[in-house]
Amino acid sequence: xxxxxxxxxxxxxxxxxxxxxxxxxxxxxxxxxxxxxxxxxxxxxxxxxxxxxxxxxxxxxxxxxxxxxxxxxxxxxxxxxxxxxxxxxxxxxxxxxxxxxxxxxxxxxxxxxxxxxxxxxxxxxxxxxxxxxxxxxxxxxxxxxxxxxxxxxxxxxxxxxxxxxxxxxxxxxxxxxxxxxxxxxxxxxxxxxxxxxxxxxxxxxxxxxxxxxxxxxxxxxxxxxxxxxxxxxxxxxxxxxxxxxxxxxxx
Ligand code: PGA
Numbered sequence: 001x002x003x004x005x006x007x008x009x010x011x012x013x014x015x016x017x018x019x020x021x022x023x024x025x026x027x028x029x030x031x032x033x034x035x036x037x038x039x040x041x042x043x044x045x046x047x048x049x050x051x052x053x054x055x056x057x058x059x060x061x062x063x064x065x066x067x068x069x070x071x072x073x074x075x076x077x078x079x080x081x082x083x084x085x086x087x088x089x090x091x092x093x094x095x096x097x098x099x100x101x102x103x104x105x106x107x108x109x110x111x112x113x114x115x116x117x118x119x120x121x122x123x124x125x126x127x128x129x130x131x132x133x134x135x136x137x138x139x140x141x142x143x144x145x146x147x148x149x150x151x152x153x154x155x156x157x158x159x160x161x162x163x164x165x166x167x168x169x170x171x172x173x174x175x176x177x178x179x180x181x182x183x184x185x186x187x188x189x190x191x192x193x194x195x196x197x198x199x200x201x202x203x204x205x206x207x208x209x210x211x212x213x214x215x216x217x218x219x220x221x222x223x224x225x226x227x228x229x230x231x232x233x234x235x236x237x238x239x240x241x242x243x244x245x246x247x248x249x250x251x
Contacts, residue, residue, distance in 0.1 A: 004225065005165060005209045005232035006249050007039040007064060007126060008239025009094060010046075019046040023053045026242040030059060033250050036232070039064045039092050040239070044080055047088050055089070064092035064126070067100055070113035072121070082121035093118050094234070096152060097128045098171045108151030115152060119160040126165040126234065127152055128213070129192070133172035141170070145188060146195045158200045162207040166192055167234040173214025175236060182220075185212045186227035193229055218247035225251050 014022065019042055032038060041064035042050045054061050069079035085093060095118065096111035111127070118125040129148040131141040145168065153161075168188050170180050180188075189210040196205035212224050213234035224230050238244040 002207070002209050002231045004034055004036040005039070005211060006036050007041060007092065007094075007165075007167075007211065007232070007234050008245055009041045009066060009097070009213075009234055009236050010043060010239060011066065011099070011236060012043055013240055014042060014046055016046040016049040019049050020053060022240075022242060023050070023057075023059075026246070027053070027057050027059055029242065029246055030061075031246065031250055032060070036249055037062065038249055041066050041092065041094055047085075047090060051089050062091045063089055064094060065090050066094050066097065068093050068095075068114060068118070068123075070110070070117040072117070082117050082123055085123060086121050091124055092126055092165070093123045094126045094128060094167075096148075098130055098169060098174060102171070108148055111152045112154050112156075115156055115164075119156070119163070124163045124165065126167050126211070128167045128169050128234070130167075130169040130171050130174075130214070136170060136172065142188065142191050146191060149192065149195050149199070153199060158204060161196065161200050161204045165209045165211060165232075167211040167213045168192060169213035169234060171214075175215070177215050179215045179220050179224075180212070182223045182227050182230075185224060186229050189227070189229035189231075216248060218244055218251075221248045221251040 039062040065085050072081050072083050095114045100106045115125050129145045131144045135144045193205045209231040211232040211234045212230050216233040216235045
């Protein structure tokens with residue numbers, strides 16, 4: 001049985017002070033009736049503050065980052081290393097988010113290096129994959145997403161794969177209010193799992209959690225989570241509102 005995993009991606013929102021204020025509200029209303037694993041991925045500048053609140057108040061929430069570089073240290077102005085994240089008790093790191101790919105030109109090859117660096121430093125990657133609208137409309141979405149997996153997982157050892165989370169995020173559904181139908185989302189998640197079984201084996205494929213992401217809201221989470229191969233959600237906009245995110249966790 002895969003434990004449901006709901007992660008909030010704050011993107012470039014919330015100063016560290018706003019983050020602390022968010023938790024003032026969130027922690028008093030925190031309830032987790034489905035016993036999900038819950039993570040927040042704040043911007044780098046708020047990770048320390050969120051970590052302090054979570055530890056101080058003993059809230060059962062994991063800390064994640066939204067990106068990192070694949071080198072451990074050195075002359076890489078503006079980058080953050082896996083060692084730096086680990087030192088802040090970060091457990092998860094989102095890699096290959098479509099905004100990183102589209103705005104900052106990240107390639108599958110870079111993401112592959114980042115996944116390796118994450119595992120080398122005992123961080124658990126949340127690997128994002130997903131197609132553009134033109135690709136979906138041309139009927140090639142599955143080939144495209146499975147191709148991203150081939151490239152991003154190249155030479156990743158089987159022993160680490162159980163620690164990987166994959167987030168299927170169709171790009172046309174992110175921040176747009178459009179969601180994939182729960183059947184389309186589940187079909188892609190199933191295809192991803194089958195691909196993992198081909199690349200590795202059935203046992204590992206059954207362990208990997210696959211999240212859906214793209215305009216997940218309190219009104220659509222229940223239907224998504226009822227599907228066989230959707231194990232959680234990567235939530236952007238709705239994770240910035242304590243009430244909405246609590247409603248999503250308690251779908
Ligand atoms: P959204 O973002 O929930 O605001 O669509 C999801 C994501 O980009 O991870």
